[in-house]
């Protein structure tokens with residue numbers, strides 16, 4: 448008998464269910480933990496993910512992808528496997544995948560965190576026989592300040608830059624991190640934050656999902672001639688650092 452989930456050169460395969468979890472190569476049937484690009488890749492025949500991930504999948508993978516959204520906790524059958532998604536607390540829609548096959552329960556965590564995050568449901572403990580976990584920051588050297596403290600520091604830095612007559616540009620991933628910053632900033636301000644186009648597109652999906660954040664406006668969409676961003680906060684993806692700031696903010 449094959450095991451419930453095994454590692455292949457294309458990623459984690461559930462052979463008896465006829466699907467792969469977050470496959471590295473295109474497959475017929477992919478089960479997706481969350482929409483970050485190292486987990487959700489284009490080219491597969493069809494995708495299963497949490498209902499909250501569907502809109503993000505369409506915006507990231509493409510509007511024509513065959514994407515099936517399933518509510519958290521709802522079991523669905525693929526081959527010989529009963530599958531369900533459970534909140535992972537990482538980004539909107541992020542899931543642990545519970546796979547019940549041959550009388551055993553496997554859980555694939557994807558990325559997860561146990562700290563509070565206003566942009567997604569909290570991590571859920573799921574009983575299982577086998578737990579396959581990602582552990583990017585599991586080493587004890589990684590100790591983070593409380594989220595509220597980090598958000599307060601960002602706001603103070605922004606306000607100090609304003610006093611100094613500067614614009615503030617904060618580089619953060621366009622999916623997940625940016626929206627968490629925007630949600631956490633609500634503790635301190637309701638001012639509009641300006642966003643890079645890639646960030647704004649995904650922020651719009653979060654807003655449609657009901658996530659509360661400070662208001663945002665895409666950089667460059669301000670009517671009239673080039674706006675001076677002195678005193679403003681701009682969120683942009685880390686990749687935009689590779690080009691000149693002017694190009695990053697105005698050219699995309």
Ligand SMILES: [Zn+2]
Nearest residue numbers: 481483537558
């Ligand atoms: Zn991730």
